[in-house]
Structure formats: C-alpha cells, structure tokens
Amino acid sequence: xxxxxxxxxxxxxxxxxxxxxxxxxxxxxxxxxxxxxxxxxxxxxxxxxxxxxxxxxxxxxxxxxxxxxxxxxxxxxxxxxxxxxxxxxxxxxxxxxxxxxxxxxxxxxxxxxxxxxxxxxxxxxxxxxxxxxxxxxxxxxxxxxxxxxxxxxxxxxxxxxxxxxxxxxxxxxxxxxxxxxxxxxxxxxxxxxxxxxxxxxxxxxxxxxxxxxxxxxxxxxxxxxxxxxxxxxxxxxxxxxxxxxxxxxxxxxxxxxxxxxxxxxxxxxxxxxxxxxxxxxxxxxxxxxxxxxxxxxxxxxxxxxxxxxxxxxxxxxxxxxxxxxxxxxxxxxxxxxxxxxxxxxxxxxxxxxxxxxxxxxxxxxxxxxxxxxxxxxxxxxxxxxxxxxxxxxxxxxxxxxxxxxxxxxxxxxxxxxxxxxxxxxxxxxxxxxxxxxxxxxxxxxxxxxxxxxxxxxxxxxxxxxxxxxxxxxxxxxxxxxxxxxxxxxxxxxxxxxxxxxxxxxxxxxxxxxxxxxxxxxxxxxxxxxxxxxxxxxxxxxxxxxxxxxxxxxxxxxxxxxxxxxxxxxxxxxxxxxxxxxxxxxxxxxxxxxxxxxxxxxxxxxxxxxxxxxxxxxxxxxxxxxxxxxxxxxxxxxxxxxxxxxxxxxxxxxxxxxxxxxxxxxxxxxxxxxxxxxxxxxxxxxxxxxxxxxxxxxxxxxxxxxxxxxxxxxxxxxxxxxxxxxxxxxxxxxxxxxxxxxxxxxxxxxxxxxxxxxxxxxxxxxxxxxxxxxxxxxxxxxxxxxxxxxxxxxxxxxxxxxxxxxxxxxxxxxxxxxxxxxxxxxxxxxxxxxxxxxxxxxxxxxxxxxxxxxxxxxxxxxxxxxxxxxxxxxxx
Amino acid sequence: xxxxxxxxxxxxxxxxxxxxxxxxxxxxxxxxxxxxxxxxxxxxxxxxxxxxxxxxxxxxxxxxxxxxxxxxxxxxxxxxxxxxxxxxxxxxxxxxxxxxxxxxxxxxxxxx
Numbered sequence: 001x002x003x004x005x006x007x008x009x010x011x012x013x014x015x016x017x018x019x020x021x022x023x024x025x026x027x028x029x030x031x032x033x034x035x036x037x038x039x040x041x042x043x044x045x046x047x048x049x050x051x052x053x054x055x056x057x058x059x060x061x062x063x064x065x066x067x068x069x070x071x072x073x074x075x076x077x078x079x080x081x082x083x084x085x086x087x088x089x090x091x092x093x094x095x096x097x098x099x100x101x102x103x104x105x106x107x108x109x110x111x112x113x114x115x116x117x118x119x120x121x122x123x124x125x126x127x128x129x130x131x132x133x134x135x136x137x138x139x140x141x142x143x144x145x146x147x148x149x150x151x152x153x154x155x156x157x158x159x160x161x162x163x164x165x166x167x168x169x170x171x172x173x174x175x176x177x178x179x180x181x182x183x184x185x186x187x188x189x190x191x192x193x194x195x196x197x198x199x200x201x202x203x204x205x206x207x208x209x210x211x212x213x214x215x216x217x218x219x220x221x222x223x224x225x226x227x228x229x230x231x232x233x234x235x236x237x238x239x240x241x242x243x244x245x246x247x248x249x250x251x252x253x254x255x256x257x258x259x260x261x262x263x264x265x266x267x268x269x270x271x272x273x274x275x276x277x278x279x280x281x282x283x284x285x286x287x288x289x290x291x292x293x294x295x296x297x298x299x300x301x302x303x304x305x306x307x308x309x310x311x312x313x314x315x316x317x318x319x320x321x322x323x324x325x326x327x328x329x330x331x332x333x334x335x336x337x338x339x340x341x342x343x344x345x346x347x348x349x350x351x352x353x354x355x356x357x358x359x360x361x362x363x364x365x366x367x368x369x370x371x372x373x374x375x376x377x378x379x380x381x382x383x384x385x386x387x388x389x390x391x392x393x394x395x396x397x398x399x400x401x402x403x404x405x406x407x408x409x410x411x412x413x414x415x416x417x418x419x420x421x422x423x424x425x426x427x428x429x430x431x432x433x434x435x436x437x438x439x440x441x442x443x444x445x446x447x448x449x450x451x452x453x454x455x456x457x458x459x460x461x462x463x464x465x466x467x468x469x470x471x472x473x474x475x476x477x478x479x480x481x482x483x484x485x486x487x488x489x490x491x492x493x494x495x496x497x498x499x500x501x502x503x504x505x506x507x508x509x510x511x512x513x514x515x516x517x518x519x520x521x522x523x524x525x526x527x528x529x530x531x532x533x534x535x536x537x538x539x540x541x542x543x544x545x546x547x548x549x550x551x552x553x554x555x556x557x558x559x560x561x562x563x564x565x566x567x568x569x570x571x572x573x574x575x576x577x578x579x580x581x582x583x584x585x586x587x588x589x590x591x592x593x594x595x596x597x598x599x600x601x602x603x604x605x606x607x608x609x610x611x612x613x614x615x616x617x618x619x620x621x622x623x624x625x626x627x628x629x630x631x632x633x634x635x636x637x638x639x640x641x642x643x644x645x646x647x648x649x650x651x652x653x654x655x656x657x658x659x660x661x662x663x664x665x666x667x668x669x670x671x672x673x674x675x676x677x678x679x680x681x682x683x684x685x686x687x688x689x690x691x692x693x694x695x696x697x698x699x700x701x702x703x704x705x706x707x708x709x710x711x712x713x714x715x716x717x718x719x720x721x722x723x724x725x726x727x728x729x730x731x732x733x734x735x736x737x738x739x740x741x742x743x744x745x746x747x748x749x750x751x752x753x754x755x756x757x758x759x760x761x762x763x764x765x766x767x768x769x770x771x772x773x774x775x776x777x778x779x780x781x782x783x784x785x786x787x788x789x790x791x792x793x794x795x796x797x798x799x800x801x802x803x804x805x806x807x808x809x810x811x812x813x814x815x816x817x818x819x820x821x822x823x824x825x826x827x828x829x830x831x832x833x834x835x836x837x838x839x840x841x842x843x844x845x846x847x848x849x850x851x852x853x854x855x856x857x858x859x860x861x862x863x864x865x866x867x868x869x870x871x872x873x874x875x
Numbered sequence: 876x877x878x879x880x881x882x883x884x885x886x887x888x889x890x891x892x893x894x895x896x897x898x899x900x901x902x903x904x905x906x907x908x909x910x911x912x913x914x915x916x917x918x919x920x921x922x923x924x925x926x927x928x929x930x931x932x933x934x935x936x937x938x939x940x941x942x943x944x945x946x947x948x949x950x951x952x953x954x955x956x957x958x959x960x961x962x963x964x965x966x967x968x969x970x971x972x973x974x975x976x977x978x979x980x981x982x983x984x985x986x987x
Contacts, residue, residue, distance in 0.1 A: 024950060031950075
C-alpha cells in the first residue's frame, strides 16, 4: 500500500478545520504529501506534513465560512471571532471599571484569599519536599521499633547496632544499609575548639545511600577506618578559616576529639540542605563503635537504621517479615519492627523518649493550615458568586440583546467565565504582590525561609492552573445563571429579582460559619496556651538557670557549688541530673513492698542533691529531705512524688519508711513531694522518684538567682565555670523559657489561625458590604416612599439589616457545634486542658453579629438618611 | 482613484492564479511560486492569501475534479475576476508611470 500521511495529524486537522474547508485543504495536503514523498522520502515528508497541518491552525481555517456556503457552517469553529473577543474584553473591562465598589470587593477579597492559599501552599510544598532530593529517596526506609513497656506501647526511632548487617544478609530485598548515631563532644585542631551541634556516627554507606556529596575526600573510603572524621563545610570554615578550600593539605589533618581520641580528617562534606531530615556537621566512623562493642549489642538501641530496598520491592510484604524479627530471633521479647519511608521522616515522625534527633514537622498542623487557607479562599469565592448573581439583573439586557442577535448559550457562558478569569488574573497579580509583602511575616512566624519561586517553571504552571481553577469555581455558577435568561422576557423588562436568593443566603451562612469557627478556634487555642503558661507546675520555674556540666565538671560539682554560694546574686544552687524540662529517664526496674505480682510501673527517676527542693521550690508533703550528713541517704534513700505513692498503693503519710528498690538497690522512702509537672502538659503526671547519689555525678547545675540580679548571676556562673573547665564554653538555659518552648508549635498554630480568622471575617464582611450596597441600591425607591409615608431612620436601618443579621445568626448557630467538636479534638492532645465554656461561643457570636451590623450600617444608615426627594426624583 | 488594497504577497498569488489559467489551486500555486520566485512559501500561506483575495472579490472559485493522489478529494480551482484583473492592471499602470518619471535614474548595477 502506498504510504499515507500521519494519521494523527489528519485527525487533528479534521478536528480543528472548518468542515467546508476541510476537503480542499486536506486534498491539497495529501497531494503535497505525495509530491514530497517522491522528492524527499517518507520520514521527511511526514515531518513536513505535520508542519503544514499545524500551519493551518490559523484563524481563517477555523472560522471563515466561504461565500455562499451553507447555513450549518456558521458556528463550526471553536474559537470566537477576534472581534468578539475584543468586544468581550471591552465589556468585561467596562463592567469592572464602572462598578468600582463591586470590582474592588471581588478583587480585594479574592487577592486576600489567594494570598492565604499561596502562602500556605508554599509552606506545604516546602514541608512536602523534605528528603525528596535523594536519588534513592523512594527506596530508603528507616527501621523503627514499637516497644511494649509496662503495658504501654512506646514508639522509638532507634534500633540495635547489629540489626543492619543481620538484616542485609538475611533479606535479598535489602541492597544497602546505613546506621546513624548521635554524639556530643569537643573537636579540637591546634588551639581551635568547637562543639558541633549535630555530631553523627555513620557507616561509610552514608555517602552512597544518601545524596550528600563530599567536597573533599573519597566517598568510597572515607570513614572506613575507626578514627576517621568527616566535617561539613561550615565546620571546615570554622576550623581552618574561610580559605580552607585553598589549603592543599587538608585531608589527613589530625584532630583531637574529647579527652583521648585522635581523629584524622578523611573528608569535607557539603552542608546538608535545609530540607533534609538528616542534619550533621561532624561525621564520626561507625567502625569505632563496632570495635568498642559496648553500645553494639542487641539489647541496646542506639542507632537509626536506614535500609535501601531493591526498586520494586513489595514493602508491606517485607514489613510483615520484619515485624517480629526481634522476637523470632530471641533478641527481644516485646519489641516489633516497622519500616518508615524516608519521605515520611519529616512529617510523620512522632517518637517517644526523644529517640528521633532529626527535626520534625507535624502533618496534623499542616492539615489544619491547608483547611484554614482553603476556608479563606472559599469565602472570597462566595463573595464573587454572590455579587455576580445578585447583580445579574444589571446584565440581563446585555444577555437579552446578545441572544437576540444570535449568541449561543455556550458563547455567553464562555464570555462570563472569561470575565471571572480576568478578575482572578487581576487578583493573582495583586496577591503575588501581597505574598511578597506577607512572606517575611510568615517566615518570622514559622522560622522558615520561604520565597516566591518566580523562576521555577512549576510555579508558573501551578499559578496558571490555579487561575483556571479559581476562575472556574468563581465563574461557573454565575455564568450559568446569567446565560439562562430568556431574551423575550428580559428585554420586556420582566426580571425575577429573587432568583438565586436562597443560594446566596446559603453562601453567606457558609462564609460566616467558616469565620466564626475560626474565631472560636483562635480564642480557644489562645486560652489553652494561656492556661498552660499560667498553670502552677508544682515548682517555681522563674529565675532558674540550668547550666550544663561538660567534660570533667560533673566531678567538681561540690567545688562549683561552694563558689557559687559565695555569690550574693545566687539564692541557691543544686546539682541534678535533670532540669525538669520534659524529663524522660523512666525505668520499670522498680520494686516496693506490697507490689502485686505482674504489676509493672514505669517510674521516672532523677538524681538530685539535697539543695534541689530548695532551688526548685518544691514542697514536701510528708517525711524529710535528703541530708548530706546521713550516710545512708547517699546510697539507699528515696523521695517519691504523690502519684508514685498512690500508684504503689500508699497514702503519702504511710509511704514514709516503706521499702523501695530501684535497679535492685534496696532502700527506703524518706519523704513524699507534691506532684509537679516534669513533662509537657500534654502528658499526665507520672510516678517519679528522686535519689541522691553524688557518686554517680550530676550533669547539670540548677541556679536560682535572686530577683532582678539575673545578669550578675550569669556572669558569676560563667566565671566559675571557666575556673574549673577551660575546654568548653559555658552553656546555660532559662528553665521557664525552655518550658515555654515546648509549646512553640501550638503557639504558631494559634497565631496563624488567629490571623486567618481575622482575614476570614474581613473578607466575609466585604461580601456582606457588597450585598447590602446592592440591596440598598435596589430598594432606593422603596425606601424613599417609606420615608415619605413616615418611616423612621431606625426602622429603615432595621429593614435593611434584619435579613443579613438573621443569616449571621444562623451561621453562629451552625458554627458553634462544629467549633466545639473540632476544638474538643484538638484539646484531647493535652492532658491538662481548659473547659470549653459557653461564654466563648457567646463572645464569638456577639463579635460576629457586631462586626456584621457595623458593616451593614455603613450602607443602611446612609440609605435611610437619603432625602426621599433625591431618591424618588431619579427616574 | 479608488484604492485597492493588495499586499505584495497577495499580488504575487493573484498573478500566479492569472498565469495558471483555470488550473490554479493550492498546491499548483505553491509550486509555481516556489519555482518562479524561490521564496519558501507554504501551503497554508497560499490558502490564507487565496481566502483574503476571495473575500476582496478578486478571485472566484469553484470545486474541480477529484484525483487519486488527493485521496479522492476535489480541488478548489481559482480564477481571477474582472475586478481582480482591473486591480492588477491598475497596479501595473501606477508602477509604469513612476518608472517613466524615474527616467532611468536607477541602475541595478550601480544602485549600491
């Protein structure tokens, strides 16, 4: 058979070409194809054919009916005539321009809604992109554990050191593994000392599994030796100066680590990008840990284990095989394993005992933000729909005329959709400007560094899709309403003003429902935060400094304490293993008189000295404090909290003198302290016990300063610290600040919800204002006549406001239970929480009604005050 | 004088239609112009020009006979109308009169 022109090109031509032209054009094209076939060969001819077909995609083939062609051809094109487009644009522009109030409301509302959406979109995109830059990201999983301790399931991110090699030899699906541990310490080169904030112990596979390129050094060999070290660019700069890149003899440099290890520099690694869960500045060799053996047992969980699976592996099947691995191999009796995708590492990590040292985000809050952003956008969209349909009568004539001269309904729909798109386009341009202004605020709020990715092709595409979508959502309903008019009726002047009124009312109700939900949410979040911050924690966290004791300092606690006591700015000072901020040193190895067989209790233990109660202001219920003079206190005495006493089956009074053993060290309870919060208020108070073991050393000093003399106290602490410890820099925190930091996400969320609630109310009111303006306009005559007949200003304001206030009232009624339910869910996260009081709903309702009334009164009072002479004269 | 709007390309096409004497249709015109002028014209340009000319009333058209290489499709054959012919003549006259007044001032070889 003779070669044919490309079929698809032909089909394309048939699709876009006006039927009356198709025969000659296609005929010419085919003839040309046959001619070119003989001249340049098949493939070149096909190429030419394509080019020619596309060349015919021009206005004249698409629209122009040839002289004398039949009637059925008149609408055969799918693109409107350029003249019509020009007319549409002109009319659209006139409509925007002549109704500045309504256009302003639409554009302002939409740009606010779009800005919210875009900002939150950027935020979500940023969070979503975490960890996705690795080449093998989709195939990398972390092994995580679920431990059953004393009847409660705890999720931990760490696993034993021998796990990775064992899994790799046993499962063919696993083609690579990497273990990552966390360490602390001081690194020293010459006289330069640094304390890295993110020191990790990793396998050599770290460089091949993940996309962290080495700037210097051989990724295949680095960290194979036990005493090798790889540093980040930032650390290299700090240790070797800004021009470290110029240095030819960087690798092989010796560094001192801690007291006794000499490491050799094996490489410099590029800084981890901000959107990586794995953050590091110094990498030590896992080989060293392996040789040490101490941390390398099945019984101790010290490392994050990452697996690279063969592409296409059935992950759930592998997960099922791994689940009971530890119990099957008798490594552990109560621990199951699971695989966590690298993609989920950032958003879906919520592990106990701070075993996940990576930065994490929260999917729950991301969802809240997304919903809140969409709410504001929809409020703005509803404004558009409401104003467009309410004012439909204004354009009824235009629609009538257009239909009378032959416009199809589809053409009218296109026209009105186009107008919606135009408004959206305008709003998007404006909102990009707004976004540019708002991003620094958002960045300050969230601690991110978001920017408008103007150059990214994805962003342009996203915006285009966004415009189309929003334009469609805003314009579709009005377009159908407007294009529905019967020309005969509207041209006669018959127009049903109430058409679509119910729909508009529903939308207004929805708008205010959203707004009121957000307002109630914001109020409750703030009240809960206030409640947390004001709650008496059972100890006095003010003016309490927590000083970390590094290197040899724990052995010199007594000397430091003696020195600090001499300072007049220091009220008291205590050695401790904890600073009371989220303490997680719990154990179930506790025994006591009267313990039921099988009863297990997870008890948090803290090592403190006799000054601890004094420094923290804790109160003893019964019994006595530790006493350094009593020898047995330092070996076998315990203080317990009231909860521990209760759960062990004692009253506080009876608890004193009872036998208790921790880690099989027998002792006696010498006193009971009042309950206090050593975990965030999201957790209930758990049993805890204090012991006094100066021999086991204290890792911190708690320094209570005298009121108003914090600065002096700090300088005293720094001076005395330096006196006993030269290698490290003093590091201290304020306990009250640290406690507040625990609720930072909640506070961020509260603030974002508050801002969005305000915006939502504002945009809703814009819409309300538009509707009232329109109603007042429409009823000018009616108001005039009413006034002539003696109506008072008040009654007319009421007349105009009543309907809308009713809607707001309904919205409040709908919003209250929704908000109540949602906030109840949110508050579930807190063990200690506020009651959702009725007055919050009352307040929000009053607020919403007042704001709505205020908005309406702008227009209604003006309308009511207008002299009836003016309103009645205008005809 | 009544002005007749005729672009340079349209004029060439119109002339070609006249030259082809009743055998003028898309492909033929295209090939003729490529041969005579060496310009890389494309089919769609010719079609567009023909449609413009037809709208201006300078050519008329009717459907011709189907051929095999066109897949049994008919071709549209164009003819210059009287108005088209007059326009060509007018253009020619205007040019001749200008050339006459130029009096041989322009010589291709020395125009640079």
